Amino acid sequence: MNAPGSQPPVVPDDRPELGETGNDPLVLLELIQRLKVRDVMTPDLVTLPRAASMQQAQELMRQKKISGVPVEENGRFFGLVSIDDIIRALVAGTIHESCGRHMTTKLVVLEDDMPLSFALRYFDRYHYGRFPVLNRDRRLVGIICQRDINRALLVELTRELQRLESASVQRGGEGAAGSLYLLREFPICKYDFENAGKAANQIKQVLQEKQFASKVIRRIAVAAYELEINLCVHSDGGVLSWQVSSGRAEVIARDAGPGIEDVEWACRDGTSTANEWIRSLGFGAGMGLVNVRRVSDEFEIASKKGSGTTVKAVIYIEGGAA
Amino acid sequence: MTMSEVAEVLQAEVLVKGDGLLRRVGHVMASDLMSDVLLVDEEDMLLLTSLASDQVLRTAQIVGAVGVVVVNGKPLPSSMVNVANDLHMTLATSRLSKYDACVAVHAARHPL
Numbered sequence: 001m002n003a004p005g006s007q008p009p010v011v012p013d014d015r016p017e018l019g020e021t022g023n024d025p026l027v028l029l030e031l032i033q034r035l036k037v038r039d040v041m042t043p044d045l046v047t048l049p050r051a052a053s054m055q056q057a058q059e060l061m062r063q064k065k066i067s068g069v070p071v072e073e074n075g076r077f078f079g080l081v082s083i084d085d086i087i088r089a090l091v092a093g094t095i096h097e098s099c100g101r102h103m104t105t106k107l108v109v110l111e112d113d114m115p116l117s118f119a120l121r122y123f124d125r126y127h128y129g130r131f132p133v134l135n136r137d138r139r140l141v142g143i144i145c146q147r148d149i150n151r152a153l154l155v156e157l158t159r160e161l162q163r164l165e166s167a168s169v170q171r172g173g174e175g176a177a178g179s180l181y182l183l184r185e186f187p188i189c190k191y192d193f194e195n196a197g198k199a200a201n202q203i204k205q206v207l208q209e210k211q212f213a214s215k216v217i218r219r220i221a222v223a224a225y226e227l228e229i230n231l232c233v234h235s236d237g238g239v240l241s242w243q244v245s246s247g248r249a250e251v252i253a254r255d256a257g258p259g260i261e262d263v264e265w266a267c268r269d270g271t272s273t274a275n276e277w278i279r280s281l282g283f284g285a286g287m288g289l290v291n292v293r294r295v296s297d298e299f300e301i302a303s304k305k306g307s308g309t310t311v312k313a314v315i316y317i318e319g320g321a322a
Numbered sequence: 323m324t325m326s327e328v329a330e331v332l333q334a335e336v337l338v339k340g341d342g343l344l345r346r347v348g349h350v351m352a353s354d355l356m357s358d359v360l361l362v363d364e365e366d367m368l369l370l371t372s373l374a375s376d377q378v379l380r381t382a383q384i385v386g387a388v389g390v391v392v393v394n395g396k397p398l399p400s401s402m403v404n405v406a407n408d409l410h411m412t413l414a415t416s417r418l419s420k421y422d423a424c425v426a427v428h429a430a431r432h433p434l
Binding site: 193194196197198200201204214218221222225226281282283284285286287288291294 | 354358365373380384385
């Protein structure tokens with residue numbers, strides 16, 4: 001734990017693992033990775049200065065029907081007055097004394113650009129009812145409670161449902177790839193080897209269910225798998241998306257960094273920046289992009305050092321090299 | 323030879339029967355480098371490896387392998403059995419070394 005306004009917030013080094021919630025719907029997992037704390041928190045705060053009395057805090061909590069009041073001055077966050085603090089002040093007879101003296105200062109805080117998955121982990125780990133949210137300048141910008149998360153997820157799930165309903169699925173005949181439209185996105189986390197490959201495995205299973213030709217399935221699956229492993233090994237995390245329509249399958253890997261300095265070099269046989277640990281897992285031989293290009297009918301890569309990389313592999317479903 | 327027969331030749335313990343036990347094994351690939359496995363285009367392939375990780379099974383599923391035999395008697399993490407079950411992938415473990423396993427399969431297919 002750390003005092004607000006002094007040190008950075010506690011950040012668990014074990015990121016939320018998809019495997020821990022492996023039975024949850026993927027859409028929900030995507031949402032909690034994609035949404036940031038700032039998207040979910042309550043930004044309009046009721047606050048008090050340090051000089052306000054605990055009784056003022058009690059009255060404010062009663063009026064606003066809230067269970068905690070942040071104490072801040074000019075954006076600087078000092079602490080939080082909770083119901084527990086009020087009870088203690090009542091028992092000790094210090095209800096007329098200042099909030100600055102009796103507020104809770106040993107707090108765990110969240111940063112506004114953290115993924116929602118971090119916030120969920122915090123609620124699970126610390127069992128607090130709410131967390132203050134600070135921005136990068138250590139200014140108090142909001143507060144987040146479980147109710148905020150439930151509300152945001154409901155809104156986003158409804159949007160996602162509407163998007164899915166409008167975007168997919170126009171089925172043609174059985175295995176009639178030319179008229180089939182499938183679209184899916186998977187968030188991929190850096191070094192998440194517990195889950196790396198799951199997206200490609202699912203893509204292959206869907207294609208098998210749709211009864212595509214086995215050689216086409218294999219090429220799409222290999223491209224997806226190599227790109228997924230690349231995202232896991234080399235990027236800071238990204239999104240693997242795939243779609244099948246109009247006689248072609250597209251697999252696209254997008255990440256936001258760190259970018260490739262020399263794309264030509266990265267696409268050569270046997271060139272890799274992978275470390276020994278990754279090699280010990282059976283990857284990092286420098287064949288990934290080479291193999292993606294090998295199985296693709298069209299291959300594009302765009303990257304810039306310091307920004308992101310996008311790799312697109314297209315496999316023709318009818319009349320292609322399959 | 324079927325995967326079941328190969329398992330017998332390798333004195334392997336089958337941990338997950340999966341969908342491959344009765345499939346024909348046409349090719350055997352022995353490798354610990356999954357990048358190399360992904361370069362192989364044979365669909366009726368058995369993967370022999372001393373790498374005991376979930377990624378071995380995911381890679382095997384991608385290339386449509388008949389099954390996976392982990393050699394050298396390596397203890398397998400329990401997650402491997404779960405992943406093999408999820409993917410319907412035949413998973414076995416053998417005490418033979420990778421080299422001896424290759425020799426044993428070859429000898430069984432091409433008896434002197």
